[in-house]
Amino acid sequence: MTQRRLNGEALIDRTRLLTFTFNGRRYQGHPGDTLASALLANGVKRVARSFKLHRPRGIFSAGLEEPSALVTVGDGPYREVNVRATEAPLHEGLVARSQNCWPTVNFDAAAALGLFARFLPAGFYHKTFKWPAWGWYEGLMRRMAGLGRLNGIPDPDHYATQYHHCDVLVIGAGAAGLAAARAAAAVEDVVLLDSGDEFGGSVLRHELAALPRLLLLPRTTAMGYYDDGLVTALERIDEVRAPVPRGTQGPRQRLWKIRAARVVLATGAIERPLVFSNNDRPGIMLASAVRTYVTRYAVSPGTCAVIFTNNDSAYATAFALHERGVKVAAVVDLRQQPGAGLAARTRGAGIALHAGYAVVDTRGRSALKTVAIARCDPGVTRLLAGSLQWLRCDLLCVSGGWDPVVHLYAQAGGKLRFDARIAGFVPQRQGHRKAECIGAAAGHIDPPSQAPLLPVWRIPAWGRRDRRSLQWIDLAHDVTVADIELAATEGFRSVEHMKRYTTAGMAVDQGKTSNVNALALLGRATGREPAQVGTTTFRPPFHPVAIGALAGGRVDQRAQRFRRLPLQWHAEHGGVMEDHGGWLRPACYLESGETESQAIDREVRAARSAVALLDSSSLGKIEVCGEDAAQFLNRLYVNNVRTLEPGRLRYGLMLNDNGIIIDDGVLACLGEGRYMVNTSSAGALNTHFWMEEWLQCEWRSMRVWIAQQTAQWATLTLSGPKARTVLALLQLPVNLDGREFPHMHTRETEFEGTALRLRRASFTGELSFEIDVPADRGDALWCRLLELGAPHGIMPIGMEALDVLRVEKGFLEVGTDTDGDTSPLDVGWGVAISKKAEDFIGRRSLRRPAMQSAARLQLVGLLPAERNLRLPVGTHAIGAAGDIDGHVTSSCVSPHLERSVALARVRSGSTRMGQNVSLDIDGGRYSAVIGSTAFYDPKGERLDA
């Protein structure tokens, strides 16, 4: 393989060699190289295949604007697709391969698509593949679409997030950015970030490092500008993707979220290519990129170069190549006269200068071999007959001018204007209060052209053949001049519509090298100037970001934070921990050799026959106090709270303004003006917010104080006929006798110097005591109860057993047996509500005819004809006319009733007691009898067992 490394100074370490592989072949490079520079140094020209037509593509640029050289880097879990070879730093053992080609990049079967290119213009998929149906083609099309293939293995690296505040954020460490940062850092907190590794030379680096108020962030790319000066930036910390045990390495990347009082955008400019026939061959590159490879990496991308330009800046590339000994066959300048002195210097270097000429075509099947040039008129509207020449070269350096990088400025809300001097969009003066562009980003292209740039958006094709479909605008998405003109012909005059129709600028490079050419050509096709066409909306991110970097630390356990019970005991004793209302709670406790079903059955029987112990700590606990607390709760709950005496409990329903049930719970009066509201586990936070909203926004004169105390207390529930016996063994200073401490009463007491609250409320239908104890004492009390209760057959139970117990009793679970349309009238609370004289939230809604309709879905019990058939939750009840008549909300096979039971919401259910209802389960029809919701102990006698 040819070595293209040049002599002379460069920012690579020539004393060390790095070995890497590309498409299975071994190559060598140096520290400091990118994959692109190393490939060019090894003479590799064909790197990728284009997105749509699979045309061979090479390296086009030297930075983040690269549209063509997208490769897959790494193996196994470290594989990353769509990496720009121009940005991938070389390291020992790097493995890279081409993508979007089969079997190889040199021979790609899909390149045959090029034969049918005329049938695949912009938007072809809207017009073709209609017969007989899109589905016939969809699989193939989807396989062919997309770039790179993920392997489905989780990314083992981790990513960090960092917030930062500063007075001034300077983005870009070119000359303008460095000067701005140095000046500001004397008196303000400054952050200076840049995509590159270096901040100036070594002297300047030491000087910057000595500024205490300056934070330097190399290898960091600003991604987006958001409200109020928030800028996101991605720092590449470790690009060596290699197998290192997880957790032993630092983050791979860090997403910075920087909030700055002022943002200085020294983001520079990106060179714009010229549009001519066959301008996409490997070997055709941006002139500035070639200069970078020559001077920074000491690599010549070719052996014989031609420069094609419409401005002065590309001449520097010609001189750089020449000075390093690379043959420059010619400089082709569209202008009749280049800048002062350039013509003489060019000719003095022995380089042929073709002023007033254009490159009109190229040849070379696998890579560039020759270019055709022809003389053009001053406006480059036509080519002069007989002027065609073919020049042999393997490198064509093109420059169509410069586009300031104004993406972040536009995202900040800054306005742009078209500057005819550079034929590009620049920030308007005083366009934004906080973000300011300087240097090239403001349109001050350095060095200033001595002869004006000649704006040319398309070079005429030579000969009679229409070559517009071979004049590429967006190399990343294979968008041509013909596509843009087709869009205009079909009425897509808006630049936003053209973008979506042709997909120009929608690839991973976001059109950094193509957008201005595309919009200018749209303007030409529709008789408008570029300024009239305008730009598309600049949206973040400026540069592709790995999903992992956006997720940051929110992976594994931290991805979904279930609240944890204060007791550690469960997981250590066979508890199967699952999400219940946002809390990680034991579903059941598995004993040796048991299935979950057997465990649940065992736990249910223990609760009915002996005593069960349940961790109910997730129950919401909100203390509501103050002179007006009773009135406040009276308005929030459908129940009458005013009559609730100290030491008493009352079950309550909470409605929203529409009369829909939003939560339920038990209200406890702890003393005069002191209430403890137990909400559902999932509803604790929302109920608290609901209360605060009404108190702070509507009833501001009320003297009420609300404290969210859910996390303060652990709640242990003893339930079963022997619950009182076991609780008595704690020897609390409370009379537990049923007459002294009856159902729906509460007591406050102490246990071994710790505050304790007891409630006699039951969600199982059995005699139950809920015990509140400070959360940090929960484990100790739990273990004590298990120890004391062992002789009485105490058994810890999980949520699944509790669900069976409450379904057997027909107890409502808000969110399970109710939905966003369930009113208290639908669950049998009509009589109770009618007795309350005072107003409450939702009352007026309940009086509306629609809410009182007998045809509403009402909560009932179902007894399936097949005794052992557990009805799947969600099973539809089917009416006589085949319409949906309701659905099952809760279901279980009751160990005590030895049959299946269910709760369901059935149309007019309360008036259909004893009737059969038809159920549809996976297409099969089953029957059930409608009845009461209380299947077990309907009189509630076991509550006082």
Place this chain on the structure above:
Amino acid sequence: MLSGSMALERCEPRGKLLLLGDAPAVVKALPEGIGIPLQPRGVARSRGSGTCLWLSPTQRLLLLATESDARLAVARIRALRSPDVWAFDAGARYVDFAVAGRDCAAVLNGGCSLDLREPAFPVDTCARTRFDQVPVLLVRSSPERFEILVERPLAHYLWLGLCRAVNDRRDET
């Protein structure tokens, strides 16, 4: 947990008292010598008598040396039977962590979006904020030390997040 110049630790349990009420009523209910912060995000330190954090115009959290101190204070305030001041034991509600070291603010900025530079968040400032999306109560107790109070059910995740933030700063510290 130590990493470079950073220290991350779980603090010893201490008494905590949630005080609800308007400032004058709360001052009246507290024993002499205990001050309360009157300004948002303020922290009032009373010699030997604890630290009081501003949570909202009508909510303050009093940190006391021991849990029994907090229980006594609750009993004392309840005994006053004032309808304008309410006290709740919050000792078990929160778990406390501390991050100390030269880069403690940067470590916390690994998950917290507040401006923690000293001029913006000086010593004896507190804030209800989030770390790694976990709601926390953040207190700066010295230029190089922050205390973080988190509700017990989410303490596990906060610890994981803080450990990761300390490790992520390892190369920089």
